[in-house]
Amino acid sequence: MTYKTQDGSGYFLYHSIGMYPDKEAEMEAAFSQFSRSWSRMDDHQWMRALAARQEFLELWSNLIGAPKGTLTSAENVTTALYSLIGALPEHHLKDRTLLVAGDCFPSLHFLLSGLAKRFGFELRTVPLRPDESWVRDEDIIWAWDESVGLALLTFVTSTASHRCDLETLVAHGRRMGSLVGVDITQGVGIIPFRVDEPHVDFTLSTSLKWLCGTPGAGIIHVAEPLLSTCEPELRGWFSQDNIFSWDLDAFAYAGDARRFDHGTPSVLACAGSVPALQWHARQNQAALLAHNRSLGQAIIDAAPSLGMELISSRDADRRGGSIMLRLPEGADPAVSVNELRDQGIYTDCRGRIMRLSPGAVTTAEGLDRLFAGLRGVAKAA
Template sequence: MTSNTDGSGYFLYHSIGMYPGKSEAMAAALTDYAQTWGTPDDSQWPQVLGGRQRFIDLWCQLIGAEAGTVTSAENVTTALLSLIGGLPEDHLRGRSLLVAGDCFPSLHFLLAGLAPRLGFTLHTVPLREGESWVRDEDMIAAWDDTVGLALLTFVTSTASHRCDLETLVAHGRKMGSLVGVDVTQGIGLLPYRVDAPAVDFTVSTSLKWLGGTSGAGILHVARPLLEQCRPELRGWFSQENPFSWDLDAFTFASDARRFDHGTPSALACLGSVPALEWNAAQDGAAMLAHNRALSRRILDAAPELGLTPVSPDDDARRGGSVMLRLPEGPEPASVVSSLREVGLYTDCRGRTLRLSPGSVTTEDGVNRLLGALAQLRAPA
């Protein structure tokens, strides 16, 4: 009997990533925080803020960002709010903001609420009828010179579609638009650099393939845009010197710290440092090859199981997840529950079963998954 917690049947990297020894590494980091924070001396802030800076430095290394252009955020939504709220007014007022209909819903909710106040039109490019992701060519067709900003989704959470960043960013430059990318569903597995192609900003969390904690998001802003931004969400940590108490002499920090505001929430950053360090020490090509091999097994077996892939078949256009549409019959919740009972961890969005094999997932885990799905197949 395979242990339910050995990781071999873990397919939830689109939700919470895992890595060998994660529990012990996180426990050590958080225990160190507790010991520091609970010691009655004056060492807390230097140590904790130093740990947060370590988190930021690891992110700079991961995405090829210049020092001073990345800061932490609670999540992608707050990161995007900080960015949007800091833009010069002429970037958006009277213009449109372009997103795909399969972007992360939280970001769409935010933008829809900001549009009336900031005076931009939210243009959402729809999915074609019967399709699972917004086509790159449809984004380009909707992207004219009225677009002040386009927010691209590196990899979608509902189909694992990987957009063609090179083509989309090149088109955006021709249109004179700002271009931002939400890399949440791909970073840590797929290579990504903020300068290849060069984008104006990037938002992400440290969850998913990186295996970090919730609450440990990031915002990267390229230097030319950063220097123009005056974030409305600001506070004492937005200053060059946070300890300046002159109420009439507020000045923004010269780097990404201007997107900080009140006292930083550092605990999530500290809890995610072990995950970022583990990821940085790995052979990225080998991790991706492992994912591709297991994903191909699932994709090739899907038709015989009566499951319809809703993810791209082409590795170059797919993230690390494989999404399969369940046939009519068993309720999605019951499928997930039945798999859980035999140590296979997945989830569903509607009738779409989401499967993301990562570093702790094994070939045996995939074989067990396929066997379990065969048993659950509804009668023809």
Template sequence: MSGYFLYHSIGMFPGKSEAVGAALADYAARWSAEDDGQWGYALERQATFLKLWGQVLNAPDGTVAQAESVTASLYNLVRALPEGRLRDGKVLIAQDCFPSLHFLLAEVVRRLGAELVTVSPAEGEAWVSDDRMIAFWDRNVRLALLTWVTSTSSHLSDLERLVQHGADMGSLVGVDVTQGIGIRPYDIARIGADFTIGSSLKWLGGVSGAAVLQVSPQLIEECSPELRGWFSQTNPFNWDLDSFAFAPDARRFGNGTPSPLPAVGSIPGLSYVLETGVEALAKDNIQKTARLCEWVLAEGLSLASPAASTQRGGSVMIRLPETIDPQSLLAALRSEGLYADARGAILRLSPGIVTGVEALEHLTTTLGAQLEPGVTA
């Protein structure tokens, strides 16, 4: 039995410790060998990482680059756009985005002479609906950043509808897939976003430092990254200071000496997801989250996520009563071998493939006891 409900933070898969340990041990041995094979091995591992991400996204070859974080991915893309592309226009983002991305855009958009428009939920709603985004999305929106699955409600956006609206408005459209990738199918060819950013953490079971930026071939041709270096070139060993030229593909979003270690640590999780199949992982997750939602509603608690599985990602969020201290509640769960977290009064529960069915029952029983009137969590 595993009481792990933290896939929205760090994902797990069967045998993760052994698989990641073996990958890192192999890296340590190869990197420490007293020969000249280190970089050939390391760059091959990074190439494998990018290939696996391409398969997860169903992205064209040569359109995926590694970044240190999702925030760094977004920065690199926005600062690579043609000069004036955003000036005097709007950049659109939902209030329930991942906050780090908003922190970045608030300053970068100002420096680029554009206006950041932050769409809040409609009155009485716990997330920014697709209708709400479209209501604020006019022809002066030069770029829109969509959150596929929110980290505070697990609301699942209708990306095809939103991206099509963006095309009708003449906007560039990017998607942050971090909270949904690996637990719901994502297909670049079907969705048609101009760029996609994501992390190897969460449902992919990877490590931090292994984010990605995927850019459509058409947009790659327009981009001239400000953050550049020797690995932005087709041939990194071109050291002629007067003949720098960007690589024709996503390699141009590289910069200085790459960091392959996070890629090495994330390959086992990516491999597991691809070998198991996102559809199979989604089916398992939907069954578990449906049981959680049924229990929440039956108990008369406040569900802070969509009730319908077609509108929900892999998590279930519960709005805790005002009488409950979230940290005390988490400590009580932890003492029972149940692991979750909270954002303010929102309890976040994300069951994945290692989360046991028995643990699900144990969770609801424990929560029920802790949330009874008169019980101090």
């Protein structure tokens, strides 16, 4: 018998799309408000739209402690990274090394491998050790010498929920004279993060996951003194202090992070994510994490009896909000996900790795259904 529920009790997909109570109604209201405003027969459409975007930027700045003027929106982390690479003074990358871990978000590696020849850097990818699930911090440090002009770190990985030791890695990067950036997409909203603890040169993220926002609502933060030296090649009318300055011979970058804007920004995605960011800002952050940790530990404790191997770290301090488990031999990932869906359990797999991310709407009752479903998966295997 198929179990139908939309209460979120069995929702384990915060690594993909986050949920919170009343999300549908609040997002619908935000989009409806934008539609009414944008369709109004007056001359204030842009004023209202940009005010909604500014609220998005302020909520994000408050969330990660980004100083005023150091953060702007981006369509996604890939476009944000492209904009950053194209903005750097040449000496940071030309004839130097760009360091990244082999378990970074693949889209970023696809981008960097394509840009290496053009910008004259060597892309050094730190591999996973055989039969391990994440790149060790000590292996990153071993590969990180004074040839590294820029290192892109992953705060929490999407494949093992490994949380890197940012403090140790950033300190090493400073000794090597490298720029240090961090992709916080899989951790922000559940794991505390501030751009100055430790100080990083740039930060990339989306609003999709633990923050429960919409597609297209990404951010790029660039700290001083790097920010004032950047001249993005991806630029346009919104890159200027006065966006309505259309003198073709007098382009000048804005004095703050707006220089990383370019053409007309994706205001709708920002406006649609404001309710989620407002909801998140109102929550007790310690309580959100405690709820996640309680359900996550229960999954870890149950894994052996379910015939599933833990892929994530047992150490909560070295883990994000997700728990990754390897399916038993003989279990088909697609069939397993479908069977769990029939029980009102929502998760996904990357190969034979099942990703389970309990969040604000997930409950202990949903966890019981998950375990019952996984026992069925193990039995079938």
